Amino acid sequence: MTSKPRQAFGQVGIWSSALHPSRADDTGKAAITEAVAELEELGYGTLWIGGSPSPEDAAAVVAATRSVTVATGILSIWDHSATDVAASIATLDASARGRLVLGLGVSHGPMVPQYAKPYSAMVAYLDALDSAPRPVDFGHRVLAALGPKMLRLSKDRALGAHPYLVTAEHTAEAREALGPGALLAPELSVVLDTDPDRARTTARNMLAMYLQLPNYTDNLLRLGFSESDFDDGGSIRLLDALFALGDAGQVKARTRQYLDAGADHVALQVLTADQDGGGLPRAEWRALAEAFGDEL
Numbered sequence: 001m002t003s004k005p006r007q008a009f010g011q012v013g014i015w016s017s018a019l020h021p022s023r024a025d026d027t028g029k030a031a032i033t034e035a036v037a038e039l040e041e042l043g044y045g046t047l048w049i050g051g052s053p054s055p056e057d058a059a060a061v062v063a064a065t066r067s068v069t070v071a072t073g074i075l076s077i078w079d080h081s082a083t084d085v086a087a088s089i090a091t092l093d094a095s096a097r098g099r100l101v102l103g104l105g106v107s108h109g110p111m112v113p114q115y116a117k118p119y120s121a122m123v124a125y126l127d128a129l130d131s132a133p134r135p136v137d138f139g140h141r142v143l144a145a146l147g148p149k150m151l152r153l154s155k156d157r158a159l160g161a162h163p164y165l166v167t168a169e170h171t172a173e174a175r176e177a178l179g180p181g182a183l184l185a186p187e188l189s190v191v192l193d194t195d196p197d198r199a200r201t202t203a204r205n206m207l208a209m210y211l212q213l214p215n216y217t218d219n220l221l222r223l224g225f226s227e228s229d230f231d232d233g234g235s236i237r238l239l240d241a242l243f244a245l246g247d248a249g250q251v252k253a254r255t256r257q258y259l260d261a262g263a264d265h266v267a268l269q270v271l272t273a274d275q276d277g278g279g280l281p282r283a284e285w286r287a288l289a290e291a292f293g294d295e296l
Contacts, residue, residue, distance in 0.1 A: 003138070003139025003140070004069070004098075004101055004139050004159055006160075006264050006265075008045070009045050009069055009185060009264060009265040010043075010044065010045015010046060010069070010296060011259060011264075011295060011296065012044060012045060012255060012265070012266055012268060012288075012296050013044050013045050013046030013048055013071075013185075013265060013266070013267045013268065014039055014044050014047055014048065014268055014269075014270070014285060015048035015050050015073055015187050015269040016047075016048070016049070017269075018035075018279055018280050019032055019035075019036065019047065019053070019057065020032075020049070020053060020054075020057050021033075021056075021057055021060035021061070022054055023057075031280060032280070033064040035280045035282055036061050036064050036068075037064060037065060038282065038285075039068070040066065040067070040068040042285065042286065042289035042296070043289060043296040044285075044289065045068070045069060045265060045296060046068065046070070046101075046265060047061060047065070047068055047069070047070050047071070048071050048072075048073035048103070048187070049061055049070070049071070049072050050073045050074075050187075050269065052074070052075065052076050052107070053072045053073075053075055054075070054079075054080065055072075055075070055080065055084070055085050055088035055089060056088070057072075058070055058071075058072050058100055058102075059092060059096070059100075062096045062099055063096070069099055069101060070099055070100050070101070071100075071101035071103050072101070072102055073103045073162055073164075073187070073267065074103045074104060074105035074162065074164070075103060075104055075105070076106075076107040077104055077106060077107075077121060077122060077125045078106075078107055078121075079107075081128075082125050082126075082128030082129045083128060083132060085102065086128075086129055086132035086133070086134055086135065087132070087133075087134070089102070089134070089136055090133070090134035097140075100140065101141065101142060101159070102129075102136055102140060102142075103141070103142050103143075103144065103162050104125065104126075104141060104142070104143055104144065104158075105143065105144030106118035106119075106121060106144070106150075108213045108215055119149055119153070122143065122150070123153065126138075126141075126153075126157045126158070129141070138157055138158050139159050140159065142154065142158050142159050142160050142161060143158050143160075143161055144161075144162055144163070145161040145163055145174070146163055146164075146166070146215060146216075146219040147218075147219065147222070148177055151174055151177040151178055154178065154182060155177075155178045155179060155181075158182075160178060160182035160183025160184055160185065160264075161174060161178060161182065161183070161184055162185045162186070162187070162267070163184075163186045165187065165189070165207075165210055165242060166186050166187075166219070166242075167223060167241045167242060168241075168257040168258050168260075169224075170186075170219070170223055171184065171186050171258050171261040171263050172261040174186075174262070175262025175263070176262075183264050183265070184262055184263050184265075185264060185265040185266070185267060186258055186263050186267070187266075187268075187269055188243075188244055188254065188255060188258060188266050188267070188268055188269070189203065189206060189242065189243050189244070189269045189271055190243070190245075190251050190268050190269060190270050190271065190284075190288070191203055191243060191244070191245045191246075191270075191271050191272075192246075192247065192248060192251065192270065192287060192288070193245065193246070194246055194247050196245065198273065199243075199245040199246065200236065200239050200245065201273070202272065202273045203234070203242075203245065203271065204232075204234050204239065205233075205273075206271050207234045207238075208233055211230045211233070217230060220238070225237075225238055225241075244268075248287045248288050248290070248291035249291055251268070251288060251291070252288075252291050252292055252295075255268070255292075268288065270284045270285060272284065
C-alpha cells in the first residue's frame with residue numbers, strides 16, 4: 001500500500017462506537033450497513049470505528065461503502081496480534097486496502113490485565129507489522145497519542161496521530177510536536193442540545209468512565225486542569241473545553257477551533273441523552289452534514 005494522502009481524510013469525519021458489525025445480529029448489521037452508506041453520501045471524509053474494533057469490523061465497513069476512508073479508532077494492540085491484523089488486512093482487495101487506515105492504541109491499565117510498558121509494546125507491535133509477509137506500512141496507520149513520546153512515535157512510525165478526548169490547546173501542542181508533515185486527527189465529542197444544563201449532563205454521562213483512566217486524567221493535568229475539575233463528573237470548565245455543546249452551528253465553530261489549532265481532520269463523536277453515543281444518531285449526523293456543507 002502506498003501512503004494515504006492526508007487530504008483523503010477530509011476535514012470532518014464521524015467517530016462511532018456503534019459501527020461493529022461483528023458484534024451485531026442480522027438486524028444490527030443491516031442498520032450499520034445503511035448508516036455507513038448514508039454517512040458516505042452525506043460527504044463525511046472518514047468513518048472512524050470506535051470502541052476497540054476488530055479487523056473484521058473494519059473490513060465490513062469498507063465493504064459497505066465505496067470510496068470513503070475507513071479507520072479503526074482505536075484497535076487495541078493487546079486484543080489482536082500484529083501478525084493476525086496484517087494477515088486480515090492482506091485478504092482485502094487492493095482498492096479496499098487503499099481506503100483502510102489502521103488506528104492503533106495501547107488502551108489502559110485498568111482495562112488490560114497484561115498491560116505493561118505501553119510505549120515499548122507499541123514499538124514492538126509496529127516492528128511486527130513491518131516484518132509481516134504483507135506489511136501494514138506506516139502510511140496506512142495512525143496512533144492514539146496524547147503525550148510527547150507517543151506523538152513522536154506517531155510522526156516517526158505512522159502517518160500521524162489520532163488523539164481522543166483532547167482540547168484545542170492540546171491540538172496546538174500536538175501539531176508542534178508532530179511538525180507540519182504528519183496527520184493530526186483528533187476526536188471531538190458533540191452534544192446537539194441547546195439546553196446547556198442538559199447538554200452537560202449528557203457529556204458527563206460519557207466522561208465518567210474516562211475520568212477513571214490515568215492516561216486521560218494525566219493528560220488533562222498536563223494541560224492545566226486540576227483534580228477538582230474531575231469532581232462530580234467534570235467541571236463546567238472541563239466540559240466546555242472537551243466537548244462541542246449546542247446547535248449544529250456551534251459545533252461547526254468548535255470544530256473550526258481544532259482545525260485552526262493545527263488539526264488536519266476532526267472526528268466528531270455524537271452523543272445523545274438516551275444512547276450516550278452507543279447508537280446510530282442518524283438525524284444528528286444529517287444535521288451536522290447540512291451545517292458543514294461543502295466544508296466536509
